[in-house]
Amino acid sequence: xxxxxxxxxxxxxxxxxxxxxxxxxxxxxxxxxxxxxxxxxxxxxxxxxxxxxxxxxxxxxxxxxxxxxxxxxxxxxxxxxxxxxxxxxxxxxxxxxxxxxxxxxxxxxxxxxxxxxxxxxxxxxxxxxxxxxxxxxxxxxxxxxxxxxxxxxxxxxxxxxxxxxxxxxxxxxxxxxxxxxxxxxxxxxxxxxxxxxxxxxxxxxxxxxxxxxxxxxxxxxxxxxxxxxxxxxxxxxxxxxxxxxxxxxxxxxxxxxxxxxxxxxxxxxxxxxxxxxxxxxxxxxxxxxxxxxxxxxxxxxxxxxxxxxxxxxxxxxxxxxxxxxxxxxxxxxxxx
Amino acid sequence: xxxxxxxxxxxxxxxxxxxxxxxxxxxxxxxxxxxxxxxxxxxxxxxxxxxxxxxxxxxxxxxxxxxxxxxxxxxxxxxxxxxxxxxxxxxxxxxxxxxxxxxxxxxxxxxxxxxxxxxxxxxxxxxxxxxxxxxxxxxxxxxxxxxxxxxxxxxxxxxxxxxxxxxxxxxxxxxxxxxxxxxxxxxxxxxxxxxxxxxxxxxxxxxxxxxxxxxxxxxxxxxxxxxxxxxxxxxxxxxxxxxxxxxxxxxxxxxxxxxxxxxxxxxxxxxxxxxxxxxxxxxxxxxxxxxxxxxxxxxxxxxxxxxxxxxxxxxxxxxxxxxxxxxxxxxxxxxx
Numbered sequence: 061x062x063x064x065x066x067x068x069x070x071x072x073x074x075x076x077x078x079x080x081x082x083x084x085x086x087x088x089x090x091x092x093x094x095x096x097x098x099x100x101x102x103x104x105x106x107x108x109x110x111x112x113x114x115x116x117x118x119x120x121x122x123x124x125x126x127x128x129x130x131x132x133x134x135x136x137x138x139x140x141x142x143x144x145x146x147x148x149x150x151x152x153x154x155x156x157x158x159x160x161x162x163x164x165x166x167x168x169x170x171x172x173x174x175x176x177x178x179x180x181x182x183x184x185x186x187x188x189x190x191x192x193x194x195x196x197x198x199x200x201x202x203x204x205x206x207x208x209x210x211x212x213x214x215x216x217x218x219x220x221x222x223x224x225x226x227x228x229x230x231x232x233x234x235x236x237x238x239x240x241x242x243x244x245x246x247x248x249x250x251x252x253x254x255x256x257x258x259x260x261x262x263x264x265x266x267x268x269x270x271x272x273x274x275x276x277x278x279x280x281x282x283x284x285x286x287x288x289x290x291x292x293x294x295x296x297x298x299x300x301x302x303x304x305x306x307x308x309x310x311x312x313x314x315x316x317x318x319x320x321x322x323x324x325x326x327x328x329x330x331x332x333x334x335x336x337x338x339x340x341x342x343x344x345x346x347x348x349x350x351x352x353x354x355x356x357x358x359x360x361x362x363x364x365x366x367x368x369x370x371x372x373x374x375x376x377x378x379x380x381x382x383x384x385x386x387x388x389x390x391x392x393x394x395x396x
Numbered sequence: 397x398x399x400x401x402x403x404x405x406x407x408x409x410x411x412x413x414x415x416x417x418x419x420x421x422x423x424x425x426x427x428x429x430x431x432x433x434x435x436x437x438x439x440x441x442x443x444x445x446x447x448x449x450x451x452x453x454x455x456x457x458x459x460x461x462x463x464x465x466x467x468x469x470x471x472x473x474x475x476x477x478x479x480x481x482x483x484x485x486x487x488x489x490x491x492x493x494x495x496x497x498x499x500x501x502x503x504x505x506x507x508x509x510x511x512x513x514x515x516x517x518x519x520x521x522x523x524x525x526x527x528x529x530x531x532x533x534x535x536x537x538x539x540x541x542x543x544x545x546x547x548x549x550x551x552x553x554x555x556x557x558x559x560x561x562x563x564x565x566x567x568x569x570x571x572x573x574x575x576x577x578x579x580x581x582x583x584x585x586x587x588x589x590x591x592x593x594x595x596x597x598x599x600x601x602x603x604x605x606x607x608x609x610x611x612x613x614x615x616x617x618x619x620x621x622x623x624x625x626x627x628x629x630x631x632x633x634x635x636x637x638x639x640x641x642x643x644x645x646x647x648x649x650x651x652x653x654x655x656x657x658x659x660x661x662x663x664x665x666x667x668x669x670x671x672x673x674x675x676x677x678x679x680x681x682x683x684x685x686x687x688x689x690x691x692x693x694x695x696x697x698x699x700x701x702x703x704x705x706x707x708x709x710x711x712x713x714x715x716x717x718x719x720x721x722x723x724x725x726x727x728x729x730x731x732x
Contacts, residue, residue: 194640205577208585241541241628249544249625273633277640289585290629292577297609297630301637304530304613308672309645312665313658319665322649325658329648336644 061090061374063158064149067097068124068142070162070361074101077162080366082109085116087367091374094156096121096146121145124163127359131166135174143167147175150352157377158353160344160369162361169206172350179382181389184210185349186218187288188225189295192336193279200226201239201276201284202348205292212254217389219265219285221348224384228376231282237271239286239294244270251287259285264388273297306333344369346376349389353382397426397710399494400485403433404460404478406498406697410437413498416702418445421452423703427710430492432457432482457481460499463695467502471510479503483511486688493713494689496680496705498697505542508686515718517725520546521685522554523624524561525631528672529615536562537575537612537620538684541628548590553725555601555621557684560720564712567618573607575622575630580606587623595621600724609633642669680705682712685725689718 067077074097081093082105092115095102099120106116121142125134135144143163150159161168165187172185189204202218203210219236226234238256240248245256247270259267268281273294276284286294313323313330323330342365344357353376357369403413410433417429418441428451431438435456442452457478461470471480479499486495497504501523514521525540538554539546555572562570574592576584581592583606595603604617609630612620622630649659649666659666678701680693689712693705 192640194643208577239629241544241625241632249623252625273629273631274636274639276633277636287585289577289588290626293575293609293626293630294633295609296577297612297633298637298640300610300613301634301639302641303610303637304528304634304672305638305641305645305669307530308669309641309649309666312669313645313649313662315665319662322658322661326649326655329651329655330645333641333644333648336640 061088061377062092062094062156063160063370063373063377064094064096064146064156065366065370066142066146066159066161066163067095067102068121068163070357070359072360072362073124073162074098076361076363077366078102078105079363080361080370081116082106082111083363083367084370085111088371088374091370092116094119094149096142096149098122119145119149125167127164129164129167131164132170134167135171143171147171150354151175158355158373160355160357160373162357162359162366164359165356168354168356169347172347172354176354177351178349179351179386179389181386182221182349183217184214185347186221188222188345188348189291190340190343190345191277191295191298192340193277195279196336197279198340198343199276199279199282199284200345201286201291201295203286203288203291204295205288207288209289210251210287212251212258215251215255215285215287216258216262218348219259219283220262220388221385222283222285223265224388225346225348225381226282228379228381228384233266234283235268235281236265236283236285237268237276237281239273239276239284239290240270241272242270243272255285264391342368344372346381348385351382353377397424397713398428398430398492399496399706399709399713400430400432400482400492401702401706402478402482402495402497402499403431403438404457404499406693406695408696408698409460409498410434412697412699413702414438414441415699416697416706417452418442418447419699419703420706421447424707424710427706428452430455430485432478432485434458455481455485461503463500465500465503467500468506470503471507479507483507486690487511494691494709496691496693496709498693498695498702500695501692504690504692505683508683508690512690513687514685515687515722515725517722518557518685519553520550521683522557524558524681524684525627526676526679526681527613527631527634528676529613531615532672533615534676534679535612535615535618535620536681537622537627537631539622539624539627540631541624543624545625546587546623548587548594551587551591551621551623552594552598554684555595555619556598556724557721558619558621559601560724561682561684561717562618564715564717564720569602570619571604571617572601572619572621573604573612573617575609575612575620575626576606577608578606579608591621600727678704680708682717684721687718689713
């Protein structure tokens with residue numbers, strides 16, 4: 061198992077990816093890594109950690125893609141940055157199973173599109189968002205913002221691709237909802253009204269119907285399908301509402317010394333409030349529809365997150381996620 | 397000033413509308429009401445309160461439109477319900493200034509469309525949502541769900557109509573944002589990318605650019621413009637995120653007796669958490685683009701809310717809101 065890791069991706073790079081990589085290598089004897097980042101720093105850390113040289117290769121890179129870089133142009137403007145070299149390595153080498161990075165999502169997506177390409181038959185690659193549910197689980201949404209204007213068949217493909225991913229995660233018959241403005245079949249815009257029967261009548265999907273934005277976190281489905289515009293609006297609005305209330309409560313429990321005394325009685329419980337979000341942020345997700353396995357983990361990932369993400373990627377590769385997605389798409393050819 | 401009030405609209409009907417009406421009549425000597433609801437109940441309450449008979453009329457109705465009724469069909473299936481008779485009265489009588497109701501939004505909207513009609517030139521009537529901001533103010537969004545598939549000119553009209561409303565509310569140059577997935581002009585779907593320059597180049601509008609769902613509650617604009625699908629997704633997702641965090645915090649501050657002791661130190665502050673939402677829910681809003689003044693107040697309105705809503709409606713009527721909306725639309729004729 062050989063995975064490329066972007067050592068300069070994420071807020072805590074390069075320390076967090078390096079530490080995570082070392083931890084993952086120590087734990088998984090069958091893992092090999094191609095580390096793309098500053099060679100001297102990586103070499104020093106790996107030698108110090110006593111990692112055998114046969115377990116890793118280094119592709120030297122000094123520059124990172126930033127959130128301020130235009131995501132579609134980084135391959136041209138920063139051809140030697142770690143992410144560009146990681147994609148090039150993924151493209152060139154046959155012996156590589158996957159690429160894991162915590163760099164900007166938009167750049168990861170355009171790297172997939174322009175360097176690696178889509179699985180034949182896939183109309184549009186899609187982004188997955190991972191959100192917490194009230195029952196302590198997770199719910200995924202796709203497309204989270206890669207495709208603004210979608211045709212009905214794109215959404216059907218998003219559902220099929222994410223369905224394979226969720227099955228690899230161990231969910232036998234993922235419950236799939238369609239983001240709309242009412243539960244009944246007739247509710248929604250032209251797009252969702254066209255997509256509804258397509259999802260319902262597809263024997264490979266466990267479609268539960270429309271789902272509204274205020275019900276998604278109830279955990280009544282495992283996957284929410286949407287066009288990328290509404291999906292992105294959904295994810296950001298949810299965040300906006302959550303932060304708004306969170307700030308109000310924080311002020312209420314700790315805005316004065318008097319209230320802080322009260323918070324002493326709630327300390328552990330208040331600490332737990334963040335957990336569902338932390339849990340959701342910790343998870344990584346593949347870029348759906350890419351010809352090779354490309355996995356994005358959160359920009360705020362710490363060493364532990366990189367270590368567990370590497371293990372997740374191993375699972376995806378071992379379970380042949382890309383091949384399964386390809387098979388699911390090929391099983392139902394869709395006209396443009 | 398003569399206003400029709402749906403006495404059977406809202407969760408606390410008929411008591412809350414009746415009490416609110418009595419309070420408003422007592423406070424405003426120039427107000428007259430046409431009350432649509434159960435005649436004996438209304439008469440008894442009004443006589444008991446000592447309201448002069450010249451101040452009110454009653455149109456008898458026993459049935460209400462429910463949330464479970466199909467909003468587009470109630471005029472046919474419940475022709476004698478209070479809302480249907482209220483719309484009929486608004487249509488028939490020349491001496492009436494406005495109609496205020498707390499019944500289901502969808503039904504209020506179809507009443508406007510099928511009984512009263514649009515202002516000439518208005519392509520589509522639109523719904524306003526009112527949301528709290530972090531700075532303690534309010535922000536409005538339109539369309540909140542009346543129009544699923546929108547052409548660019550619809551959104552421009554939504555902006556123009558709501559702009560007049562906000563000016564009537566005393567905001568001199570309402571700051572208008574366009575709901576999208578990124579701040580830059582190029583971000584969004586085909587619709588928002590087409591609408592952006594139209595809003596920017598309109599001299600009657602104070603357009604501040606795109607706004608993302610997680611920024612709306614920051615209070616950086618007074619109005620957010622959107623198609624009805626994304627707008628509805630936005631409002632519901634925001635609510636979903638807010639409730640999710642609210643539940644987590646409630647559990648943290650009162651899930652056990654020990655934590656409840658802590659909450660004693662925070663009692664007043666915790667009570668304040670709800671205030672911004674209460675404030676937003678208390679506000680009423682006109683149905684934009686309707687030929688006559690139709691105002692919807694929240695389904696959970698209490699007597700006090702009905703009283704203040706009646707005063708708000710008086711302001712809208714006095715300020716000639718409908719005429720101003722008509723003038724704003726006529727000032728810029730748009731092709732279909």
